[in-house]
Amino acid sequence: MQIVPMNLDEAILRHLSRLDITEQGDLLELLRRDGFDLTLSTLSRHMKKLGVRKEEGRYRRAAPALAPSHPYTLQKIPPTLLILKTTPGYAQAMALALDQAGLPALAGTLAGDDTIFAAPVSANMLDRLEIEVRERLLRGL
Numbered sequence: 001m002q003i004v005p006m007n008l009d010e011a012i013l014r015h016l017s018r019l020d021i022t023e024q025g026d027l028l029e030l031l032r033r034d035g036f037d038l039t040l041s042t043l044s045r046h047m048k049k050l051g052v053r054k055e056e057g058r059y060r061r062a063a064p065a066l067a068p069s070h071p072y073t074l075q076k077i078p079p080t081l082l083i084l085k086t087t088p089g090y091a092q093a094m095a096l097a098l099d100q101a102g103l104p105a106l107a108g109t110l111a112g113d114d115t116i117f118a119a120p121v122s123a124n125m126l127d128r129l130e131i132e133v134r135e136r137l138l139r140g141l
Contacts, residue, residue, distance in 0.1 A: 007092075008031070008036055008038070008046055009046060009049075009050055009089075009092050010092055010096075010111075011031055011034050011036065012027065012031070012043075012046055012047065012050060012052070013050065013061065013092060013093055013096050014096075015027060015030050015031070016052065016059055016060055016061060017096065017100065020058045021058055021059045022054075022057055022058050022059070024040060024043060024044065024047070024059070025040070027043065027059065028040055028043050031043065047059070049089050050089065050092075050093060051090075051093070061093055071086070071087065072084055072085060072086040072087075072137060073085045074130065074133065074134065074137075076126060076127075076130050078123075078126060079123040079126065080119055080120055080122075080123050080126060081117060081118075081119065081126075082117075082118040082119075082120070082126065082129055082130055082133060083115065083116070083117060083118075084115070084116040084118060084133065085114060085115050085116075086114055086115075086116070087114060088113050088114040089113060089114070090114070091111040091112055091113055091114050091115055091116050092111045092112075092113075094111070094116060094141060095109040095110070095111035095116045095118075096111075097136075097141040098116070098118065098133065098136065098141065101136055101141070103129070103132040103133070103136070104121075104128075104132070105120050105121060105125040105126075105128040105129035105132050106118060106119075106120065106121070106129055106132065106133075107119045107120060107121045118133060
């Protein structure tokens with residue numbers, strides 16, 4: 001088995017964001033090509049945890065899962081770090097949504113299970129990044 005630079009949840013979300021996947025078996029095959037050795041039941045459990053559902057014939061992360069019903073805290077750590085804490089299991093999907101949102105002040109994110117580290121493009125953009133992230137969170141990403 002090859003060494004994979006991302007975890008299973010990140011790989012699932014990456015594939016779902018890039019492809020129209022209509023069958024879990026197709027996603028399972030893509031993940032196996034990425035080096036993940038798992039069963040369909042394991043994949044189903046991960047998809048449930050991530051809030052992935054079949055909508056309009058394809059699997060996608062359900063938007064309500066990122067709505068404000070999941071509490072979060074946002075802490076600015078000068079000079080170049082914004083920390084977002086959320087419900088366990090949601091950080092990776094939220095980080096992916098932030099990365100794909102095209103926020104001008106965001107250089108990138110790093111996510112764990114319930115924590116996101118967000119970095120501004122420069123130290124003087126930290127305040128702007130905080131505003132942009134708060135605005136996105138209020139809209140449900």
